Amino acid sequence: MGEGSLILISVIALAALIYSGLLVWISQASGSEEEMLYPQQWEFERWEETPPSRKIFS
Amino acid sequence: MRDPEKTILSPLTETGLGYYLLAGLLLLVIMWGLWAYIFQLQDGLGVTGMNRPVFWGVYITNFVFFIGISHAGTLISAILRIVGAEWRRPFTRAAEAVTVLSLPFGAISIFVDLGRPDRVLNLLLYGRFQSPLLWDFTAVSLYLFSSIFFFYLALIPDIALCRDRLTDISGFRKRLYRLLALGWRGSNEQRRRLERVIGGMSVFLTLLVVTVHTVVAWVFGMTTQPGWHSTIIGPYFLGGAIFSGVGAVAIVTAILRRTFRLEEYITPKHFDYLGKFLVALSLAWFYFTFAEYLTTLYGGEPAHMSVFWAKFSGEFAPLFAGMFIFCFLIPLPILAIPRTRTILGVVIASISINIGMWLERYTVVVPSLTRPRLPYELGAYSPTGVEWSITAAFFAGFFLLYLIFAKLFPVISIWEIKEAEEVEERPAEPERGWDILWEGRQEG
Amino acid sequence: MTRWGMVIDLDKCVACQACTAACRVENNVPFAGPEQDAMGRSIWWNEVFRYIEGEYPNVTLRFIPRPCMHCDDPPCVKVCPVDATYKDEEGIVVQRYERCIGCRFCTVACPYGARYFNWFAPRWPEPLDQALNPDPEVVPRPTGVVEKCTFCIQRIRKAKEKAEAEGRPLRDGDVVPACVQTCPGTTRSVKYRN
Numbered sequence: 001m002g003e004g005s006l007i008l009i010s011v012i013a014l015a016a017l018i019y020s021g022l023l024v025w026i027s028q029a030s031g032s033e034e035e036m037l038y039p040q041q042w043e044f045e046r047w048e049e050t051p052p053s054r055k056i057f058s
Numbered sequence: 059m060r061d062p063e064k065t066i067l068s069p070l071t072e073t074g075l076g077y078y079l080l081a082g083l084l085l086l087v088i089m090w091g092l093w094a095y096i097f098q099l100q101d102g103l104g105v106t107g108m109n110r111p112v113f114w115g116v117y118i119t120n121f122v123f124f125i126g127i128s129h130a131g132t133l134i135s136a137i138l139r140i141v142g143a144e145w146r147r148p149f150t151r152a153a154e155a156v157t158v159l160s161l162p163f164g165a166i167s168i169f170v171d172l173g174r175p176d177r178v179l180n181l182l183l184y185g186r187f188q189s190p191l192l193w194d195f196t197a198v199s200l201y202l203f204s205s206i207f208f209f210y211l212a213l214i215p216d217i218a219l220c221r222d223r224l225t226d227i228s229g230f231r232k233r234l235y236r237l238l239a240l241g242w243r244g245s246n247e248q249r250r251r252l253e254r255v256i257g258g259m260s261v262f263l264t265l266l267v268v269t270v271h272t273v274v275a276w277v278f279g280m281t282t283q284p285g286w287h288s289t290i291i292g293p294y295f296l297g298g299a300i301f302s303g304v305g306a307v308a309i310v311t312a313i314l315r316r317t318f319r320l321e322e323y324i325t326p327k328h329f330d331y332l333g334k335f336l337v338a339l340s341l342a343w344f345y346f347t348f349a350e351y352l353t354t355l356y357g358g359e360p361a362h363m364s365v366f367w368a369k370f371s372g373e374f375a376p377l378f379a380g381m382f383i384f385c386f387l388i389p390l391p392i393l394a395i396p397r398t399r400t401i402l403g404v405v406i407a408s409i410s411i412n413i414g415m416w417l418e419r420y421t422v423v424v425p426s427l428t429r430p431r432l433p434y435e436l437g438a439y440s441p442t443g444v445e446w447s448i449t450a451a452f453f454a455g456f457f458l459l460y461l462i463f464a465k466l467f468p469v470i471s472i473w474e475i476k477e478a479e480e481v482e483e484r485p486a487e488p489e490r491g492w493d494i495l496w497e498g499r500q501e502g
Numbered sequence: 503m504t505r506w507g508m509v510i511d512l513d514k515c516v517a518c519q520a521c522t523a524a525c526r527v528e529n530n531v532p533f534a535g536p537e538q539d540a541m542g543r544s545i546w547w548n549e550v551f552r553y554i555e556g557e558y559p560n561v562t563l564r565f566i567p568r569p570c571m572h573c574d575d576p577p578c579v580k581v582c583p584v585d586a587t588y589k590d591e592e593g594i595v596v597q598r599y600e601r602c603i604g605c606r607f608c609t610v611a612c613p614y615g616a617r618y619f620n621w622f623a624p625r626w627p628e629p630l631d632q633a634l635n636p637d638p639e640v641v642p643r644p645t646g647v648v649e650k651c652t653f654c655i656q657r658i659r660k661a662k663e664k665a666e667a668e669g670r671p672l673r674d675g676d677v678v679p680a681c682v683q684t685c686p687g688t689t690r691s692v693k694y695r696n
Contacts, residue, residue, distance in 0.1 A: 002585060004185030004192040011200055019207045022255050026214075027240040029247040102645040103604070104621030109542035111615055113606040173604015173619065173646025180584040180603050191583040191607055281611045282577060432568060432614045434553060437542060 062323065062475055063223060066468045069318050071226050077461065084458040091451020094444045095170060103173055105444045112427040112439040117171035119419040120449055122295070123302070124164035124456075125198060125274055126415065130303025131157025132205065132267045135212070136260035145331050147478055148323045151216075151471040152314055153307045154209045159459045160306075161202045163452045170448055190277045197270045204266060208259045210238075211252065215473035218242035231466070271296040278422065285354075285365040285426035294346040301339040301385075302415035305408035308332050310460070312405045314469050323470055326401055333399040336407065340390050347382075364429040373438075374425045377417050384414025504672070505593045506653060508682070510567050517550045517565040521681035525569075527633070528654060528680035530640045532624035545618040547651040548681050569681065570595060570616040570651035578608035578617060586648075594653045604646040617650045654679035 098105050108115045134153040138146035146153075169175055185192045221235040242248060275295035278286040288294075308329065315324045354362050369378040389407035392398045428437035463469075525531070525548040534544040551566040572595045579587050579595060586602040589595050609617040624642040626634070634642070639656035643649050654677075661676040 001183055002185040002187075004187040004189065004196075004583070005182050006185075007187060008185055008192065008196045008199070009182065011196055012203060015200060015203055015207075019203075023240065026211075026248060026251045026255060027242075029245065029251050102620070102622040104538070104543065107541075109621075110544075110609070110618060111542070113609045113619060168605075171605070173606065173648075174602065177584075177601070177603045180586075180601055184584040184586075184601060186583055186585045189581050189583040189607070191581065191605060195583070277607070280581065282613055283610065427610065430615050432551070432566075434551060 062470075062472055063219065065319065065322070066470050066472055067220065067223060069464060070220065070466070070468065071224060073465065077465075081458060081461055084454040084461070087454035088451045088458065091448045091454070094447035094451070098170075098444055098448075099175075103171075105442060107439055107441045107445065109437070109439070111430040111437040112424060114171070114423055114427060115439055116420070116441045116445040116449060117167050118423050119416065120452060121164050121167035121171070122274055122419045122423075123416050124160045124167060124452065126271065126295070126299035126419070127303045127306045127412075128157040128161045128164065128201075128205070129267050129271060129296075129299040130305075130307045131155070132208075132263045133300055133303065134307060136208070136263040136267075139256075139260050140264065144478060145328055147474045148320075148328060148470050149307065149311045150474065151209075151212065151467075152311050152469050154205070154212065155460060155463050155469070156303070156307050156310055157205050158202075158209045159456055159463065161198065161205065163456055165198060165202070167452065190273065190280045193273045194277055197266070197273045201263075201266045201270045204259065204263055208256070208263055211256050211259065212471060212474070213467060214238070214240055214242050214252065215244065215249075216468050216471060218244070219472060220468070234466075267300075268296060271299045283426045284359070284361040284429065284431070285422070288350060290346060290350055294350065297339065297342050297346055298415055298418060301336070301343050302412050304332065304336055304339060305411035305415075308336070308404050308408040309412070312401055314464070315401075318464075318469065320470060323475065329401045329404045330399055333393045333404045333407070336404070336411070337390065337393045340386055340393070340411070344386050361429070361431050365426050368425045368429055369421055372425075374421055378421050381414050381417035381421055384410045385418060386414070389414075504591075506572075506658070506677070507593075508569070508653070508679070512565065512567075515550070515565045515567055517552055518686060519550055520684045520686060521567060521569075522546060522548050522550060524680040524684035525651070528635055528640070529652070530624075530634050530642045531649075532620065532642060533626045533630065535627075538621070543621050545620075545649065547618070547649070567681075568614055568616060570653070571614055572653060577611040577613065581607045581611045583607065592658075594655055594658075595650075596655065597649060597652065599643050599647050599649065602647040604648065606648065609648055617648055619648050620645050654681075 106115065106117075131153040134146055135150040135157075139150070169178065172178060181192070181195060185195075217235050218239040221232070221239045224231075224235070272292035272295070275291045279288060279291040281287060311324060311332075312329070315321060351366065354366050368374050388410040392403045392407045424439055428439065430437065526546075529547060531545050531547055538544065548567065548569045551568060553564045553566065555562045555564060572589075572593060574593075576587075576589055576595050579589055582588075583605060584601055584603055586598045587595060587608055588598075604619070606619055609619055620643050623645040625631075637656045639659065657679060658677050662672060665672045665676060
């Protein structure tokens with residue numbers, strides 16, 4: 001296999017590895033409601049009113 | 059607090075007729091371009107206007123152009139984030155979307171230009187490290203991959219918002235949001251980690267931006283063709299890329315603002331900043347262009363002067379003059395004078411800039427090829443309908459993908475706007491972990 | 503180590519174009535036709551350029567036969583992304599038709615304009631298609647690949663096989679590329695260096 005191909009594949013593979021690792025790291029972060037600094041921001045209420053409609057272009 | 063959500067999220071649940079009509083039209087253009095490409099596959103590249111000595115033409119121009127536009131997303135999202143420019147917040151997502159969606163068309167442009175696309179895997183089997191095309195392939199692939207990752211990262215809190223707020227959507231979309239949200243709950247620890255990764259990726263992407271377009275420039279710069287073999291070509295292409303990219307972001311942002319009623323979040327002040335930024339970029343572009351041609355003229359080498367006169371007084375003079383008019387003479391006054399630096403003014407200037415920059419790419423690629431050192435005969439090139447159809451399809455494809463993006467995800471980064479608001483509202487406190495990257499931030 | 507070289511005596515060249523024609527026949531170079539030729543699509547592995555210098559009445563006509571120069575440091579080899587062109591140990595810049603992806607970077611990098619591209623599938627008009635060279639090394643190239651002068655590498659191979667069969671090393675005069683063979687004015691000759 002050409003050396004250029006090896007470099008290309010290694011670079012992409014390394015990036016894929018690092019990025020998936022980072023995603024796992026972020027999603028594994030612990031989070032209990034008590035810890036949140038601004039709890040009012042993340043209230044998961046259901047959206048009661050219908051949203052304003054956009055007629056022609058949405 | 060919920061109002062930004064309502065305004066910004068409503069396009070995700072409501073779709074008007076205009077949307078479908080536009081999407082249908084774009085799809086037609088794409089189908090037309092696809093048919094043109096199939097025609098090219100069947101008959102060979104001879105259906106284009108390329109020949110000997112003009113072996114590269116519109117396709118390679120498109121390649122450089124689309125990769126060029128993509129740089130602005132990273133600039134606005136990553137670089138402005140690093141320097142703490144708060145005014146970037148409302149349009150970072152739109153800008154990142156420009157990056158992620160224009161890069162693939164740069165890559166497809168090269169694929170369309172290949173004589174044997176069926177053998178493209180040879181790049182993965184026999185790639186040679188010495189070839190600038192392989193540096194290109196590596197850099198652009200890495201940049202695309204990293205930009206998608208970066209785009210996704212900044213989307214996660216908003217995907218979680220969609221997951222929780224949007225009830226009136228299809229089951230498929232609900233599952234999509236749940237999957238992509240990665241279990242986001244907005245906890246301290248999650249936010250801290252996300253901010254750190256985004257901060258790190260911002261730095262990495264900034265480095266990549268410099269690398270990618272320099273390497274694209276070196277596809278030309280590393281040959282000995284007169285007009286290409288210039289030391290300044292790396293920075294020249296990079297400056298030009300950022301220039302056209304910021305213009306593209308301005309156009310896209312203005313369209314989004316109007317159609318989605320985002321006037322509250324994207325204000326004339328933002329366009330004022332973008333406009334001033336474009337002034338600086340226009341002057342930088344002018345400086346590079348001037349330096350390049352003055353040194354060529356002064357050196358007076360015959361092969362170089364042949365290309366020089368082709369651009370200044372030969373058959374390429376109209377296109378070259380057009381480039382200068384569209385890149386500099388039209389936009390600079392509009393953007394430099396405060397009274398004309400309105401949203402409309404910035405959009406007009408940006409459209410002009412992008413036309414000019416496409417012409418700039420064309421007049422870099424083609425004139426040098428028409429004046430080869432040997433043979434002594436003049437080359438000529440006129441692009442055919444196949445090339446124009448495929449070019450149109452690329453632009454249509456970009457806009458169609460953007461329409462789909464605007465339907466699936468909020469075009470403004472809701473969590474980043476809220477983050478800015480909460481900083482303003484917060485009483486004076488010692489800095490938290492995620493503020494360390496934002497030292498010295500200005501008022502938004 | 504063998505290194506091939508060709509000497510072209512510019513003072514003797516009369517631009518008869520016999521070398522150009524012979525090369526096309528020997529190497530199965532495809533036909534372009536008048537329309538495609540006007541567009542610049544003809545393939546000439548060897549070309550003879552005429553260059554007029556000076557103004558009447560002090561005019562000089564220069565002829566420059568231009569095969570591939572098989573450069574010592576080939577810019578085309580440097581830029582090929584898939585190693586479809588390379589310089590072999592004997593100094594010939596070889597083209598691998600089956601690997602070429604048709605990116606045309608090499609054609610653009612060559613300072614002599616010695617490289618050509620197959621814009622269409624190869625074709626020959628009626629009687630000519632019966633006269634193709636059957637040698638497997640010069641099988642007509644498919645659409646979308648780059649080709650160029652190969653120093654008649656098939657003739658080098660044949661000469662080597664003949665010498666080996668006769669149990670002797672290669673001698674001067676064994677290898678005769680088509681252009682050299684056809685040149686009427688002994689303008690071209692091939693040297694064999696060790």
